[in-house]
Amino acid sequence: MNYFFSHFHVYRSSNMILLLFLLVLHQQHYFIKPIYAYSRVEDLAINCGTESNSIVLANKRIWIGDATNSKHFSVLESSPQKNQSSISVATPHRDDPYGTSRISHYEFTYSIHGVTPGHKFIKLHFNPASYPNFHPSKSVFSVKAGPYTLLRDFNASGAAQEHRDHHHHSDPNKILLIEYQHCIKVEPGQNLTLTFIPNTTHKDSYAFVNGIEVMSLFKYHDQCNKQKKSRFRFSEVVHHEESCMNCSPSAQPPPSQTKPASISGGVLYCVIAVSVFISMSSIFLLCIWVWRNSRMKHKAKMELIYEETTNSRKSSITLASGNSCRCFSIIEISAATINFDDIFVVGVGGFGKVYKGYIDDGTKPIAIKRFIPENGVQGVQEFKNEVEMLSQLSHPHLVPLIGYCNDEDDMIIVYDFMANGTLRDHLYGTCNTPLSWKQRLKICIGAGLGLEYLHSGAKFKIIHRDVKTSNILLDEEWVAKVSDFGLSKIGPNGESKFHVSTEVKGSLGYLDPEYSKTKRLTHKSDVYSFGVVLLEVLCGRAPLLRKVEGPKRCLVEWARSCQSEGPHAIDQMVDPFIRGKIVQECLSKFVEMALNCVVHEGNQRPSMGQVVEGLELALQLQLKSED
Structure with a gap:
């Protein structure tokens, strides 16, 4: 009996604790309000x-x-x-x-x-x-x-x-x-x-x-x-399927034919009820213990991440001298996005989310890239790398940096808003009107000029390391802007060193196989990735189709096999929306340039300057035939 009452008191105490816990959550729901909370009129x-x-x-x-x-x-x-x-x-x-x-x-x-x-x-x-x-x-x-x-x-x-x-x-x-x-x-x-x-x-x-x-x-x-x-x-x-078990009205339990229970039977039922009660109490207490233990482990993990992140962020961000990059407060950013409301999310990636917001009393639209704290030291490095890199760069085909926020636990980068989204948004997987062939050529030339500037026109020779269609943005005039410099590296000077030895990073389907195998990063690694972009633009499909077997699974391998089969096979791999609208000379030059970019040996690939020249020639061939 003492055993029963001891468990009863534990159970009652646990219920009181649970009740207090729920009350605390309930109070937090009412007292914690988002920054600049507001009520919609409609x-x-x-x-x-x-x-x-x-x-x-x-x-x-x-x-x-x-x-x-x-x-x-x-x-x-x-x-x-x-x-x-x-x-x-x-x-x-x-x-x-x-x-x-x-x-x-x-x-x-x-x-x-x-x-x-x-x-x-x-x-x-x-x-x-x-x-x-x-x-x-x-x-x-x-x-x-x-x-x-x-x-x-x-x-x-x-x-x-x-x-x-x-x-x-x-x-x-x-x-x-x-x-x-x-x-x-x-x-x-x-x-x-x-x-x-x-x-x-x-x-x-x-x-x-x-x-x-x-x-x-x-x-x-x-x-x-x-x-x-x-x-x-x-x-x-x-898909919800309607289901019903034993729905027949006649499926009722038959009336009991047993006699009323005896005194000994009542005691037996009482013992069973107490046993069930004790078992349920034990299970409940066990669940509380498991939940508390998991919370403690999660808290310890987050404290470790926070400590590492904080230590990494102690070194201040170094900006180029004379740079007009603004340092925003978290209050300003929260106001610009209504406390990071999901209705303003315009993009999602491994780093976190991108929001559309407004600054300067609502007169200027901006893109706000918010890094996830759980990415730890790696996220901090990518954040600092992108801010410091972009503050030193200025080119018509690079996304302009407006500023950043490094308040409290937030790491945020602010850019000019690109009204037409990413290049990928207009190639496949959306309901947007597909781009014309001339639009695609001009966008490729613009992105190529941005990469050429990184490789040879900037103060330092920079390797982007994550060239892909989702990192090529389009402004309201459809001008291409290369973005996302979180993985970028200062490249070799070309005098005494021709590669950078580094951990392999990038996006599957765009990754240079030579770099992936040797861990030697060069400017030609960007050229390979850009070659994949060119094929993606031509074919209107993703670089890798995971659920497809055979040569069509990998875009690069499929393009190589089509080239070996001849002009008819090349025509069949072209995006149906632009198929038949490309002059044959222009198509041949474009395919030649794209496949030259993705050859296995890096030293056999053209430079970005040569790629841009080839694309400009392809555009001239297209325009000449239309005149």
């Missing part, structure tokens, strides 16, 4: 095709059914007959807002009431499922927000299939959901309407939408730049 989430309101627990988002009589919005339809108006259908995915859809062969409009002037962040949610009596290939429609056209002749299932093809997704048990994002400006006295218009040139075309979100932006974003491009986000979820 923050509306519409669940299309349903009469029910719901709450998504993950983010506590309230979704309002569009079939309700809401004071916030109304649905207007242009169907000529009442029985042909838009309908509500259920989808294979049950989670809001993708569980239902409004779908119609006719134009329909959502009118948002009482919208305040200013820039609004719009999210449209699409589930490209197969709806009853609506074939996925027929979902060809446009979307307008007031005077702005957000989507033109959009086909959700086609976009999803293209995304799967580029990323080689083939799991039939997963559903690909699409989220479209755009920033628009609502003028004073203007209403906000979202109109879905089926393409009348396609027979039986229809429009649909699963969810709509409308949000006001932070005051610093009242001058949300007009170049802010729309973007798509794709997410895979497991």
Whole structure:
């Protein structure tokens, strides 16, 4: 009996501790507020095709059914007959807002009431499922927000299939959901309407939408730049299958035929209950111990990382004399990104995230690269290396450095914002309009000039060491800018030393095999990576296709085999969007230059200056034939 009561007191004490712990968390939830917390004037989430309101627990988002009589919005339809108006259908995915859809062969409009002037962040949610009596290939429609056209002749299932093809997704048990994002400006006295218009040139075309979100932006974003491009986000979820076990009404347990338990039976039940109670208490205490132990280990690990990182950061960042690089405070950066809100994330990498923000009272858009503290000393070195390197460089084809932040535990670099994103964003894996061949050539020439400057025009000869399409950015005029100097190294002087011995770093698919094998880094390692970029630009595909077998798996090997097979094979490897639009002489020169860059022996590769000359000749051949 004493044993029982001792466990009971332990259990009760543990419950009290757990209760206090939850209370502390609860209080923290209310007292810890983000820097510059604010309330959006509009923050509306519409669940299309349903009469029910719901709450998504993950983010506590309230979704309002569009079939309700809401004071916030109304649905207007242009169907000529009442029985042909838009309908509500259920989808294979049950989670809001993708569980239902409004779908119609006719134009329909959502009118948002009482919208305040200013820039609004719009999210449209699409589930490209197969709806009853609506074939996925027929979902060809446009979307307008007031005077702005957000989507033109959009086909959700086609976009999803293209995304799967580029990323080689083939799991039939997963559903690909699409989220479209755009920033628009609502003028004073203007209403906000979202109109879905089926393409009348396609027979039986229809429009649909699963969810709509409308949000006001932070005051610093009242001058949300007009170049802010729309973007798509794709997410895979497991297909929910309805299941029911023993659902038959007759599957009820039969009435008990046993007699009432005797006194001895009651004692037995009591003993069993106490045993179960003690076991559950022991399990609970064990879980508390395991959780506490894991937290202590994690804390010790983080303290070690913090100590190493702090020691590495004690040496101040050295900037070039006369450099105008600004040193920002964490308060300024937090204000520029609304405390690092994910809606402003424009890129993600191994280093951390890149945010779009605004400084100088909202007049200047910037890109903010925030390093992850968990990267430890390596992250600190890459941060310092990039700031110190960029502060000494200035070229039209290098991304301009604005400043940095080294406050407290944060390591942040601030650049000019590049409105058109990365080169990769316009080659494959997105819904962006593919680049023309002339655009691609000019971008390659620009990036080549940036690398040539690093190799021979800067104060020091620099090896970039991570040349790839995602590190070539495009400004609003489509001018190429080489970025991300975290792995860059000061190269050999070429007089007494021709390589740098260093740990192998870079990106898979772009890595110079000679450097990977010998750990000897040269400027020709960048030339190899740039050759892969050229092939990527020509073919519109990734350097490595992990789920593909045979010669097409590796882009470089596939290009070599196509060259050996002749002109017809080379034509077949060209991106279908530009196939047939390239002059044969231009194509031959471009392929020759790209394959010369990726030869096995580094000393047989051309210099970046020679590569640029070859690309400029290819452009002249293309332009000459078009005149």
